[in-house]
Amino acid sequence: MSLVFTSISAISGLAALSAATIGILAWERRKVSGARYLAWLMLAVTVWAGAATMELSSTLLRDKIFWSKVEYLGTLSVPVLFFLLAADYNQLERALRPRTILQLLLIPLFSLALALTNEKHGLIWRSFQPSPSGHNLLIFNHGPLFWLLVAGYSYLMMLLGSLLLLRTLHFYSPHYRGQSLILLLGAIVPWIGNLLYLSGNISWQGLDPTPLCFAATGAIFAFDLLYLRMLYVVPIARGNAFNAMGDGIVVIDNEKIILDINPAAANLFGKPAGVLCGQQLQIAALAAVADQDGAHQVELNGPGSRSILEVRAYPIRESGVTLGGRMLVLRDISRQRLAEEALHQAYLQLKTRIDEIETLQDTLREQALHDPLTGLYNRRYLEETLGREISRAGREQRSLTFALIDLDNFKSINDRFGHIIGDTVLCALADLLRAHCRQADIVCRLGGEEFIVVLPSADQRNGWMRMELLRQRFSELHFQAEEQHFQTSFSCGIACFPQDGNNFARLYQLADMALYQAKAKGKNQVLLHDPTPLAPEDASPAEGSPLTPTHNAGSE
Numbered sequence: 001m002s003l004v005f006t007s008i009s010a011i012s013g014l015a016a017l018s019a020a021t022i023g024i025l026a027w028e029r030r031k032v033s034g035a036r037y038l039a040w041l042m043l044a045v046t047v048w049a050g051a052a053t054m055e056l057s058s059t060l061l062r063d064k065i066f067w068s069k070v071e072y073l074g075t076l077s078v079p080v081l082f083f084l085l086a087a088d089y090n091q092l093e094r095a096l097r098p099r100t101i102l103q104l105l106l107i108p109l110f111s112l113a114l115a116l117t118n119e120k121h122g123l124i125w126r127s128f129q130p131s132p133s134g135h136n137l138l139i140f141n142h143g144p145l146f147w148l149l150v151a152g153y154s155y156l157m158m159l160l161g162s163l164l165l166l167r168t169l170h171f172y173s174p175h176y177r178g179q180s181l182i183l184l185l186g187a188i189v190p191w192i193g194n195l196l197y198l199s200g201n202i203s204w205q206g207l208d209p210t211p212l213c214f215a216a217t218g219a220i221f222a223f224d225l226l227y228l229r230m231l232y233v234v235p236i237a238r239g240n241a242f243n244a245m246g247d248g249i250v251v252i253d254n255e256k257i258i259l260d261i262n263p264a265a266a267n268l269f270g271k272p273a274g275v276l277c278g279q280q281l282q283i284a285a286l287a288a289v290a291d292q293d294g295a296h297q298v299e300l301n302g303p304g305s306r307s308i309l310e311v312r313a314y315p316i317r318e319s320g321v322t323l324g325g326r327m328l329v330l331r332d333i334s335r336q337r338l339a340e341e342a343l344h345q346a347y348l349q350l351k352t353r354i355d356e357i358e359t360l361q362d363t364l365r366e367q368a369l370h371d372p373l374t375g376l377y378n379r380r381y382l383e384e385t386l387g388r389e390i391s392r393a394g395r396e397q398r399s400l401t402f403a404l405i406d407l408d409n410f411k412s413i414n415d416r417f418g419h420i421i422g423d424t425v426l427c428a429l430a431d432l433l434r435a436h437c438r439q440a441d442i443v444c445r446l447g448g449e450e451f452i453v454v455l456p457s458a459d460q461r462n463g464w465m466r467m468e469l470l471r472q473r474f475s476e477l478h479f480q481a482e483e484q485h486f487q488t489s490f491s492c493g494i495a496c497f498p499q500d501g502n503n504f505a506r507l508y509q510l511a512d513m514a515l516y517q518a519k520a521k522g523k524n525q526v527l528l529h530d531p532t533p534l535a536p537e538d539a540s541p542a543e544g545s546p547l548t549p550t551h552n553a554g555s556e
Helices: 007-028 035-057 061-089 098-104 106-116 144-171 174-199 210-228 236-244 263-269 284-289 334-369 379-396 410-417 419-436 460-475 504-520
Strands: 125-130 138-142 248-252 258-261 295-302 305-318 321-332 400-407 442-447 450-456 479-481 484-486 490-497 526-528
Touching: 007 035, 007 210, 035 061, 035 210, 061 098, 061 106, 061 125, 061 138, 061 144, 061 210, 098 106, 106 144, 138 144, 174 210, 248 263, 258 263, 263 321, 284 295, 284 305, 305 334, 334 379, 379 400, 379 442, 379 450, 379 490, 379 504, 400 419, 400 460, 400 504, 410 419, 410 484, 419 442, 419 450, 419 460, 419 479, 450 460, 460 490, 460 526, 490 504, 504 526
Parallel strands: 490 526
Antiparallel strands: 125 138, 248 258, 248 321, 295 305, 305 321, 400 450, 400 490, 442 450, 479 484
């Protein structure tokens, strides 16, 4: 093989080296949209430009024809890969399916087969002649199928790919349209080079600058990929989702310049997205939290409106590498905050109602356990607590005195002076019992003129002395009714635990029997239960005992 390296072949070699370098860089970022097919495109350009270097350096005709056939590996695959790159950038998944890619490569494979067997039919190249321009150039006179299968199909793929790149101008925000135009410029360069070659309007006849143009296109795409990061911008389908999101999204650089913003965020700022892109982030509260991780709440006050935003800032990373800038996600939580405040107010109101109900329940319980006239405990309270007091006295082996009190001649007081005076007498007795009983004692009004006093830790003697003292003091009280003064008294019967009984019913019965004896002996006295059996004529139960109805107001 005879080779002569010229300046033109050197330029082609540099283009192959440049394309290989760009392909390696793109392959390292192959997870980025479009980068994988950019790497394959640069591989095809490397083959094309490398084989062109060898063809331009060869001096023998058979060697030039051989390397031209090798060039067709890149010549026929580059347009298809350019279309696939544009389709990947536009997220056209159907065009990237293996079956579709195989269909797109059928014509290039058939054209390659024709080129490899051209000596038998001359359908790709009809003839060859040295170029009058020198520089070891060779002019290829193309056959009919070259124009149909090679040039025609390649132009079709290039046209479709360019239209897909042009399509992005409609979807990206104005701030990124300049970068989209750079991509279109990169797509136009191969068109110009190939048209100059096929039309013959080039100073060096026989030189095909198309691989050099594709190397330049790869450099432009890599510039967008690695510097401007154009291929990092969300593609068409994701761009639609970006614009349709209800949460506001703002992308800023390290200088707080707004690089991109979706309509939801623009509405929060009160300005169009096209106006905000490229401007400094003016909202001080947002700028303050832009560099901070985690969730923050920011309040925006507009004309006649107030918005509360939950702001989350995320660094922009790719493959674990921080690229600089931040993405702010803005969620309007104004309604949520209003709902929380309303829920809190409802909670406070409910708590107030519950407190009122609890207070009312306590009041009702107190009223249910107290006599409304005297304020003393009633029979229900006595029945609830006496069992506990008896059990406690049994455990501690202590005595307990059960005293049953009944006012003397109370019916005559009601008849002579009226029920109001009778109520006054009842209240006076209640006050006396309340004032002279211990805190541990239980004082109850059973009803009518009948009272019960339970004296824990009091034996018969102590209980009798205390009740006798109360009887004396009550008998000394003076009452006035209709300018008349009168005095009254009470009788009391006492039964003691444990010697007389060990439950409420038994103690009540025995105390009632003692009270009956006190009444029978002249009233106004305190008697202990006498275990001596009564005479038959004295055995009838006294009024108010468990065997007879309870005394009511106005009875004896």
